[in-house]
Amino acid sequence: MLRRTLPLCLPPLVAVVFALWLWAVLGVPQAYPAHADSLAHPPAIPRISSAGSLTFTISLSQVTSGLTAPVDVTHAGDGSGRLFVVEQTGRIRVVKNGSLLSAPFLNITNIVQCCGERGLLSAAFDPEYETNGTFYVNYTANAAGNVGDTVIARYVVANPAADVATVLTATNLITIDQPQSNHNGGQLQFGPFDHYLYIGMGDGGGSGDSGSGHAPGGNGQSPDTLLGKILRVNVRGMPTYTVPASNPFTQTAGYRPEIWALGLRNPWRFSFDRLTGDMYIGDVGQNCYEEIDFQPGTSQGGENYGWRLMEGFRAFDPADMGNCNQPIVAPVGVTLPITAYGRSLGSTVIGGYVYRGAAYPWLRGVYFFGDFGSGRMWAMEQVSPGNWVSVEKEQIGGSDLTSFGEDEAGELYAVGGASGILYQIVSTAPSDLSLSTKSASTVIADAGNVLTYTIVLRNSGEAIADTVRLTDVLPSGLTYQPGSLTATLGSVDDSAASTLKWNGVPLNTPTITITYIVTVTTSATQAVSNTVTIHPGFAAPFTRSVTILLNGPRIYFPIVFKNR
Ligand SMILES: [Ca+2]
Ligand SMILES: [Ca+2]
Numbered sequence: 001m002l003r004r005t006l007p008l009c010l011p012p013l014v015a016v017v018f019a020l021w022l023w024a025v026l027g028v029p030q031a032y033p034a035h036a037d038s039l040a041h042p043p044a045i046p047r048i049s050s051a052g053s054l055t056f057t058i059s060l061s062q063v064t065s066g067l068t069a070p071v072d073v074t075h076a077g078d079g080s081g082r083l084f085v086v087e088q089t090g091r092i093r094v095v096k097n098g099s100l101l102s103a104p105f106l107n108i109t110n111i112v113q114c115c116g117e118r119g120l121l122s123a124a125f126d127p128e129y130e131t132n133g134t135f136y137v138n139y140t141a142n143a144a145g146n147v148g149d150t151v152i153a154r155y156v157v158a159n160p161a162a163d164v165a166t167v168l169t170a171t172n173l174i175t176i177d178q179p180q181s182n183h184n185g186g187q188l189q190f191g192p193f194d195h196y197l198y199i200g201m202g203d204g205g206g207s208g209d210s211g212s213g214h215a216p217g218g219n220g221q222s223p224d225t226l227l228g229k230i231l232r233v234n235v236r237g238m239p240t241y242t243v244p245a246s247n248p249f250t251q252t253a254g255y256r257p258e259i260w261a262l263g264l265r266n267p268w269r270f271s272f273d274r275l276t277g278d279m280y281i282g283d284v285g286q287n288c289y290e291e292i293d294f295q296p297g298t299s300q301g302g303e304n305y306g307w308r309l310m311e312g313f314r315a316f317d318p319a320d321m322g323n324c325n326q327p328i329v330a331p332v333g334v335t336l337p338i339t340a341y342g343r344s345l346g347s348t349v350i351g352g353y354v355y356r357g358a359a360y361p362w363l364r365g366v367y368f369f370g371d372f373g374s375g376r377m378w379a380m381e382q383v384s385p386g387n388w389v390s391v392e393k394e395q396i397g398g399s400d401l402t403s404f405g406e407d408e409a410g411e412l413y414a415v416g417g418a419s420g421i422l423y424q425i426v427s428t429a430p431s432d433l434s435l436s437t438k439s440a441s442t443v444i445a446d447a448g449n450v451l452t453y454t455i456v457l458r459n460s461g462e463a464i465a466d467t468v469r470l471t472d473v474l475p476s477g478l479t480y481q482p483g484s485l486t487a488t489l490g491s492v493d494d495s496a497a498s499t500l501k502w503n504g505v506p507l508n509t510p511t512i513t514i515t516y517i518v519t520v521t522t523s524a525t526q527a528v529s530n531t532v533t534i535h536p537g538f539a540a541p542f543t544r545s546v547t548i549l550l551n552g553p554r555i556y557f558p559i560v561f562k563n564r
Contacts, residue, residue, distance in 0.1 A: 053430075054366065054379050054381060054389065054390075054391045054393075055430040055431070055538065055539075056360070056362050056363060056379075056427050056428065056429065056430045056462075057393065057427065057428050057430075057462060058363075058368075058377075058379070058393045058394050058425050058426065058427045059394060059425075059426055059427070059428075060394060060396060060414060060423035060424070060425065060426075061423060061424045061425075061426045062421055062422070062423055063083075063095060063098055063413070063422045063423060063424050064095055064098070064099065064100040064421070064422050065419070065420055065421045065422075066100055066420055067085055067087060067093060067100065067415065067420040067421070067422060068087045068088075068089060068091070068420060069087055069088040069089055069114075069115065069119070069402075069417050069420070070085045070086065070087055070088075070093075070402065070403070070415040070416070070417060070420065070422065071086055071087070071088045071119065071120075071121060071122070071186075071402045071403055071415070071417055072085070072086035072121065072122040072123060072186075072187075072402075072403050072405060072415075073085050073086075073403060073404070073405020073406075073413045073414075073415055073422065074086075074122070074123055074124065074125065074405055074406075075125070075405075075406070075407045075408045076125040076129045076130070076135070076160070076408075077125055077127060077129060077130070077408055078125075078129050078130035078160060078161075078408075079130065079408070080096075080161065081096070081097070081407070081408060081409075082094050082095065082096050082163070083095040083096075083405070083407055083413065083422070084105060084123060084125070085100075085405075085415065085422060086120055086121070086122055086123050086137075087104075087120065088114055088115055088119035088120055088121070088417070089109050089112065089114045089115070089119060089120070090107065090108045090109030090110070090111070090112035090114065090119065090120045090139065091104040091105075091106065091107045091108075091109060091120070092104060092105040092106040092120075092123055092137075092165075093105060094163045095422060096163065100422075101163055103163070103164050104164070105163060105164060105165050106137075106155065106165045106167070108120065108137070108139065108170075111139070111141065111142060111143065112139045112140060112141075112142060113139075113140040113141060113142035113147060113148060114140070116181055116182065117181065117182040117183065117184055117205075118140035118148065118181060118184060119139065119140055120137060120138075120139040120140075121138045121139060121140070121184065121185075121186030121187070122137070122138050122186050122187050122188045123135055123136065123137045123138075123188065124136045124137075124188035124189055124190055124197065125190075126190070126236065127190055127195050127236075129160055130160055131160070132156070132160075133156050133157040133158065133159070133160040133168075134154060134155070134156050134157075134236075135154075135155055135157075136152060136153065136154050136155070136173075136188050136197060136235065137152070137153050137155065137188070138150065138151070138152055138185075138186050138187070138188050138199065139151055139153070140178075140184060141175070146175060148178045148181055149175050149176060149177050149178050150174075150175070150176040150178055150184055150185070150201070151172055151174070151175050151176075152172075152173045152174040152175075152176075152188070152197075152199060153170055153171060153172050153173060154169070154170070154171045154173055154235060155167055155169070155170050155171075156168045156169045156170075171239075171240070173233075173235055173240045173241050174199075174233070174240070174241065176201065176226050176227070177213075178204055178205065178213075178227075179204040179205060179206070179211075179212055179213020179214065179227075180204060180205025180206040180212075180213065181205060182202070182205040182206070182266075183202030183203050183204055183205040183206075183265065183266040183284075184201075184202050184205070184266075185199070185200035185201040185202040185264075185266060185267055185268065186200060186202075186268055186269075187199070187200035187267065187268065187269050187270050187271075187351075188200075189270065189271060189272055191232070191272060191277070192272050192273075192274045192277055193277050193297075194244070195236060196232050196233060196234050196235075196244055197232070197233055197234070197235045197236075197241070198230055198231065198232050198260065198270070198272075198279075199230070199231040199232075199233070200230055200264070200267035200268070200269075200270050200281070201226055201227050201228065201229050201230070201231060201264075201267070202227065202228065202264070202265065202266035202267065202268075203218065203219045203220050203227050203228035203264070203265050203266065203307065203308070204219050204225075204227040204228070207286060207321065208286060208308065208316075208318035208321050209228065209265065209307065209308040209318065210308075210318045217308075218307070218308040218318070220262060220263045220264055220265060220306075220307035220308050221262065221263060221304075221307075221308065221309065223249070223252070223254050223255040223256065223259070223262070224254055224255070224256060225256065226256055226258060226259070228262065228263070228264050228265065228307065229256075229258075229259050229260070229261065229262050229264060230259075230260045230261040230262075230264065230267060230270065230279075230281070231258040231259060231260055232244060232247055232258065232260035232301065233258055243257040243258055246300070246301075247259070247260060247301060248260065248300060248301035248302030249302065260301045260302075261281075261295065261301060261302065261303045261304070261305060262303075262304050262305070263303075263304040263305040263306045263307050263309070263334065263335075264281065264283050264293075264305050264307055265283055265284060265285065265286065265307040265308065265311075266283065266284040267281045267282065267283050267284075267293075267351070268282060268284055268348075268349075268350065268351065269282045269350055269351035269352070269403055269404070270282065270351050271351060271352065271353045271354070271404075271406075272297075273297070273353075273354035273356070273367075274354075274356050274406075274410065275354075275356050275365075276296075276297045276354075277297025277298075278294065278295065278296055278297045278354070279294070279295040279297075279299075280292060280293070280294055280351055280352070280353075280354065280367055280369070281293040281294075281295070281305070281351055282349040282350055282351025282352070282369055283305060283307065283337075283349065283351075284348050284349055285311050285312060285340075285349070286308075286311050286316070286321055287311075287321045287322050287324065288311055288312065288314070288321075288322075288323075288324035288342060288343065289311045289312025289313070289314065289324070289340045289341065289342055290312070290340065290341055290342075290345075290346055290347070290348065290349035290371065291311075291312050291337035291339065291340040291341075291349065292337055292338050292339050292340075292349065292351065292367075292369060292380070293305045293335065293337050293338065294335075294337075294338045295335075303335040304333055304334050304335060305334070305335055305337070306331070306334040306335070306336070306337075309329075309331055309334060310329060310331070310334065311326075312337060312340030312341075312342075313328050313329075313330075313336060313337065313340055314326040314327065314328055314329065315327050315328075315329045324342060324343075338380075338382075338388045339380065339388060339390055341371075345371065345374060345376060346370075346371025346372070346373045346374035346376055347371065347372070347373030347374065348371060348372035348373050349369065349370075349371055349372075350369060350370045350371060350372050350401050350402065350403060350404065351369050351404075352367065352368040352369035352370060352377075352404035352412070352414075353367070353368060353404050353405070353406050353412055354366065354367045354368075355367075355368065355410065355412055355425075356406075356410035357406075357407075357409055357410035357411040357412065358409055358410070358411075359409075359411055359426075359427075360426070360427040360429075362427070362429055362430055363379075363427055365381060366379050366380065366381050367379070367380045367381065368380075368393075368404060368412060368425065369404070370396075370401050370404070370414070371401070372399060372400075372401050372402065373398060373399060374395070374398055375395045375396040375397050375398045375399075375400060375401055376392055376394075376395050377392070377393050377394040377395065377396070377401075377414070378390045378391060378392050378393060379391050379393045394425075396414070396416060396423070397416065397418070397419065399418060400416035400417060400418045400419050401414060401415075401416060401417075402415055402416070402417035403415050403417075404425075411424060411425075412424070412425040413425065428461065428462040429460065429461035429462060430461045430462065431459060431461040431462055431463070431464045431466075431536070431538050431539075432459065432460045432461040433457055433458065433459055433464075433468070433534060433536050433539070433542075434460070434542070435458040435460050436455070436456060436457045436458050436534060436544060437455070437456050437458070437544060438453065438454070438455045438456075438530075438532050438544040438545065438546045439453070439454050439456075439546055440452070440453050440454075440530070440546045440548050441453075441454075442548065443547075443548055443549060444548065444549045444550075444551060445520045445548050445549075445550055445551070446520065446523075446550070446551045447520050447521065447522060447523040447550070448519070448520060449519070449520045450481070450517060450518070450519050450520075451478075451517070451518050451519075451520065451548070452515055452516070452517050453472075453515065453516055453517075453518065453530060453546070454513060454514070454515045455470065455472070455513070455514040455515070455532055455544070456511055456512070456513050456514075457470070457506065457511065457512040457513075457514070457534070458510065458511050459506055459509070459510055459511075463506075463507050463508045464505065464506040464507060464536070464537075464538065465505065465507060466505070466536065466537030466538045467503055467504070467505055467537055468490075468503065468504060468505070468506055468534070468535065468536050468537055469501070469502070469503045469534075469535040469537070470501065470502040470503070470514065470532055470533070470534050470535070471499065471500070471501055471532070471533045471535070472499070472500040472501075472516075472530070472531070472532040472533075473498060473499050473500075473531070474497070474498035474499075474500070474518065474530065475528055475529065475530055476522070477520065477521055477522035477526075477528050477550070478498075478518040478519070478520060478521065478528060478530065479498075479518060479519045479521045480494065480497040480498050480500065480516065480517075480518055481516070481517040481518060481519060482494070482497070484515075484516045484517035485500050485502075485514070485515075485516040486514070486515050486516070487502050487504070487512060487513070487514040487515075488511075488512050488513045488514075489504050489506070489509055489512045490502055490503055490504020490505070490512065491503055491504060492514070494516075500516055502514050520550065522550060523550070526550055527547050527548065527549050527550070528547065528548055528550060529545050529546070529547045530545065530546055530547075530548075531543050531544070531545040532544050532545075
């Protein structure tokens, strides 16, 4: 591993001696740089999506089946294009060029306590995995004395390009005691700009964040436990980890300094928008409401997302957990969800990702998430500051969806824990008639000329099931030739000429051509502009105009050549 970072011109013996010296001096592999605390800010990028209207459709395209209880999908950022799928039992599988490799990349089933909400729950690859061969896992321990505890561990492999890991070192960085078997969080993510490791921790388990192992006001609100939090630590180049000086509570008495955000019940899945650094958290609810929480990339941390003061937008009372009609509240200091939904739509929110891929530009900036219980999936975007809309887009079987994931290119995936299927989220461009044109058979005409106007409706997106209407009002100087209005599809209506009309349902027809004939009846010297208004039905009306020049009476000017 060290060899890869040394200049290629070093003689092998010198390289070995240097590597041994480095190891002796530093004590830990130092192929990756120790991290500075100053990179913590993403670029200033408008956060409002350009997609605008969520009018696209998505579908799930099966990449592979044959996975065993997949719960996480990620990539190594190493240019290999490989997908790494975490199996809850303790294995990481590789999907390469669309094929599931039979030999697991990593198999630690012997140290993992599975299943239910326990197991190997996620993996995060070091931003420089390609050179340092380092990745991190979050799993539930089965070792005597630590059964059920959360372990965050670092693995270093001999050859980062290999599809089967040869593990050089495995180091436990953090062990967190878990009072109950559920609500273990499980997500690991590297911040896209600060390169710190973010860790999602549930409230410890049970229900209502109360009882044995829970602080009197619940672990979510308790500053002296790592449970019910998002943690942020610096693991890169550290024997275990350090707390970044810029963490929000390092100077606040009574707070664990690892805390980045608090007030979470079970943030099973959270992610970063790789472009903006915004964080989206799917916080699984108790008996009533599932929610998505949001933290802008410019945040310095310290958000309190409300659990167990609140569930969704409503007050929460651990003694009355079945009451879903508690008052809507907004306690001071609590960051409210950007959306929440009740049991009619699902029972276990699965946080997803913001699309930043290349294949479907109309999805860029849109956040996708879903629900384990119902299998519903939604697209969501911020349409104005603080104003979010979401639209249901797709559904897979109930009690199957366990996680979303993204590849290096930003394409999105979903996995079914029960079905063992890895899907890619694919999309069809929204219906779009903006490439439609209007033209005339000539651009310069004389009185008495006969012209043909041609309107081409061109759909560059998915099928249009709406009725599209078209209205073309002839300007003075042009006289409609009766009966000349024709169309390759749909219905023409010239009964009110000089107002010409057409309507039709294009469906999968990519282009529809509409023509009519006019006679020029003016001899004035002028331009005549002829405009059609297109009413797509699914979008705002728009116009297309074509201007012809009329020769009219000719006026001749003397031409004087100077300096020739
Ligand atoms: Ca637990
Ligand atoms: Ca909340």
